Amino acid sequence: MSPRPYRLGKRKPAIDETRARILAAGAALLLSREGASRFSIDAVAKRAGVARMTVYYQFGSKLGLVEALFDDVAARGKLADLAAVFADPDPRGALDSFIAVFVRFWMTDRALLRRLSALAGLDPALAAALNERIGWRRQGLRVLVQRLAPTATAERRDAMIDTLAMLTGFETLDALAEGRTTAQAARIIQHLARAAVEKPAAP
DSSP states (O other): OOOOHHHHTTHHHHHHHHHHHHHHHHHHHHHSSSGGGGOOHHHHHHHHTSOHHHHHHHHSSHHHHHHHHHHHHHHHTTGGGHHHHTTOSOHHHHHHHHHHHHHHHHHHTHHHHHHHHHHHHHOHHHHHHHHHHHHHHHHHHHHHHHHHOTTSOHHHHHHHHHHHHHHTSHHHHHHHHTTOOHHHHHHHHHHHHHHHHHSOOOO
């Protein structure tokens, strides 16, 4: 059982430091030549200079560790700024902001996100966890599309959501990002997204 926060006292900074060291070791291992093929609790613990049980104590499992790595990128990329997006009364402005937040997030650590995607391809449990996060993005897009096209048919809205989900995904950003700044990549995706939203429905 994990200790209650109010009992940690002076130990909490040490625990936070250990957690950060384990995350750094996990990221470094994924980015190494061995990459996903050598990624394990034992390998991460060895690289971080801690006991394997320390990694389990902090993250619970290999899946928990990988999810924490993804969440660390999300924190560094300020993905939490999405909360303010939905307060914008202008749905087109909200969509532009939604895209800008995700582009910034994906650009935060593209190399690590590529390796996490590769690892998900080898681990069904991780793939399911990352797909759940994709589901959250689609849910946000569904809210925006309902505001953007309140009179559209359900079929048309679903097509818009599919297109916007593709445009705001990591693979699209990664393909556009080489040689471009975050702002430049965001502008391209925003332009494509507006075209997708404003395009008349097929007869």
